[in-house]
Amino acid sequence: xxxxxxxxxxxxxxxxxxxxxxxxxxxxxxxxxxxxxxxxxxxxxxxxxxxxxxxxxxxxxxxxxxxxxxxxxxxxxxxxxxxxxxxxxxxxxxxxxxxxxxxxxxxxxxxxxxxxxxxxxxxxxxxxxxxxxxxxxxxxxxxxxxxxxxxxxxxxxxxxxxxxxxxxxxxxxxxxxxxxxxxxxxxxxxxxxxxxxxxxxxxxxxxxxxxxxxxxxxxxxxxxxxx
Numbered sequence: 001x002x003x004x005x006x007x008x009x010x011x012x013x014x015x016x017x018x019x020x021x022x023x024x025x026x027x028x029x030x031x032x033x034x035x036x037x038x039x040x041x042x043x044x045x046x047x048x049x050x051x052x053x054x055x056x057x058x059x060x061x062x063x064x065x066x067x068x069x070x071x072x073x074x075x076x077x078x079x080x081x082x083x084x085x086x087x088x089x090x091x092x093x094x095x096x097x098x099x100x101x102x103x104x105x106x107x108x109x110x111x112x113x114x115x116x117x118x119x120x121x122x123x124x125x126x127x128x129x130x131x132x133x134x135x136x137x138x139x140x141x142x143x144x145x146x147x148x149x150x151x152x153x154x155x156x157x158x159x160x161x162x163x164x165x166x167x168x169x170x171x172x173x174x175x176x177x178x179x180x181x182x183x184x185x186x187x188x189x190x191x192x193x194x195x196x197x198x199x200x201x202x203x204x205x206x207x208x209x210x211x212x213x214x215x216x217x218x219x220x221x222x223x224x225x226x227x
Contacts, residue, residue: 001019001058001200002017002018002019002055002056002057003057003059003193003197003200004043004046005060005062005192005193006039006062006075006078006079006189007095007098007187007189007191007192008035008068008071008072008074009063009066009067009075009187010067010071010119010120011033011068011071012028012029012030012186013034013042014027014028014029014189014190015027015028015039015043015189016046016189017050018190018193018197020197021193021197023190024050025046026190027042027045028189030186033068033070033071035070035074036074039074039075039078043082057082057086058200059083059088059089059090060086060089061079061092061196061199061200062078062090062091063094063095063098063187063189064092064094064214065094065214065216066095066214066215066216066217067095067127067213069215072213072214072215075213076211076212083208090207090208090211091205091206092199092206092211093195094195094214095119095214096128097131098187098188098192098195100115100117101191101194101195102188103182113133113158113159113160114159115130115131115161116131116162117131117163117185118162118165118166118170119165120166120169121216121217124170125143125146126143126146126170127142127143127144128142128166139154141214142216146173150173151176155174158178159178160178162180163183164185164186164187167181
């Protein structure tokens with residue numbers, strides 16, 4: 001099972017190539033929203049390695065959001081093009097699950113710990129959800145405006161670890177004794193591998209023609225003040 005993994009939901013652009021659960025290739029760039037220029041180069045490098053081995057891709061996995069509208073659009077459209085051209089299935093992996101699976105691996109946690117991935121959604125808003133230590137969804141994905149009362153009922157009952165590129169701006173608001181923050185957790189293509197492999201084994205594919213990223217909110221444009 002050879003899978004190509006594409007992650008473009010935030011400012012980080014990354015690509016990985018895996019055989020079963022083993023990562024054969026990984027490349028990322030976190031210097032800004034250069035996905036349109038970088039993604040094709042990273043994929044070309046991964047496919048060159050694959051060609052040298054004489055093997056063929058089994059499927060393409062793409063991070064499905066929520067996250068940056070532009071980043072998700074670039075990643076998903078590229079993944080679709082590859083699937084059409086190679087006649088292989090498409091796998092969609094939740095960006096918040098990618099983040100959470102990486103956070104869970106950072107250390108051992110007790111059963112009463114919850115994990116809250118946060119993706120920046122401008123101002124004091126984040127895309128978030130709550131998972132337990134077995135990656136079971138405990139609260140649905142939503143766009144939350146963070147204030148001092150956010151998640152109060154959850155924090156009264158459970159220790160919660162917050163992480164992701166939206167969590168830093170929430171530290172001053174989420175001061176409950178049960179609120180803890182994990183730094184340097186970003187969605188990366190190599191962290192998609194276990195989730196994508198499971199989907200492939202379970203034959204959990206999405207319709208390549210009709211699949212759309214999980215934007216969560218409609219895209220908004222801004223108009224310059226001098227216009």
